[in-house]
Amino acid sequence: MTEKLRFLSPAQAETVRNWWYALQPHSEDEPEPNKRFSMFTRRDRAELRRCETPDQVLLLGAFVRLAHALLPLEAGKQTPYVEGDATAYALVAGLLAHVETDLKDGSSFGARLGETNDADRPHMSAMRFARLQTASTEAEFFQLGRRAIQLVGKKADVVMLADDLLAWVREFRGHQPGKPKDRLRVRWATEYFTAAKHLESNKDLA
Secondary structure, X not given: OHHHOOOOOHXXXXXXXXXXXXXXXXXXXOOOOOOOOOOOOHHHHHHHHHOOOXXXXXXXXXXXXXXXXXXXXXXXXXXXXXXXXXXXXXXHHHHHOOOOEEOOXXXXXXXXXXXEOOOOOEOOOHHHHHHHHOOOOHHHHHHHHHHHHHHOOOEEOHHHHHHHHHXXXXXXXXXXXXXXXXXXXXXXXXXXXXXHHHHHHHHHHO
16 A cells, blocks of 8 residues: 555554554553554544644644654655644644544545445535635635545545645645646546546446
């Protein structure tokens, strides 16, 4: 899976997944998932979920612990922000807090949004998807991202989603890949409409 990652190194990917796991509710007799993060409390996750903007996430201890763990691993990486600026991680932390199931399957979030739901429609309508794709501020994208995660049943590959969120921040801040096909909006649109087209094809065959 890590060969698909654009901004997270394997060590950073493991750190993100461990942080997310530590954020989930666990019984007291369960072993800690890793040595880097002790279990967070339900309050930590609730505080992250109440945040309406990435700026609010910056004030929370759970975010600070993630940033402190990730920043030393940046060496030699092409980061989506000025080196040492952890604000991009605030968007990641705030949105990952809404994921309840880590699929661990390398799946694209864009494709997940286009896949069918129980009502035999895409999880996210084309109109909502267009709004997500054209968000004009980081705060707006954050709000729309929270809704998107709800629509896919709070299920996503947390590492792949985190990497895509970092790609979004980098592109939003003016660092566009040279090839259009490498841009997140293009990738998500291709994956979304490919999944939605597959849904329509299945209907035609029914």
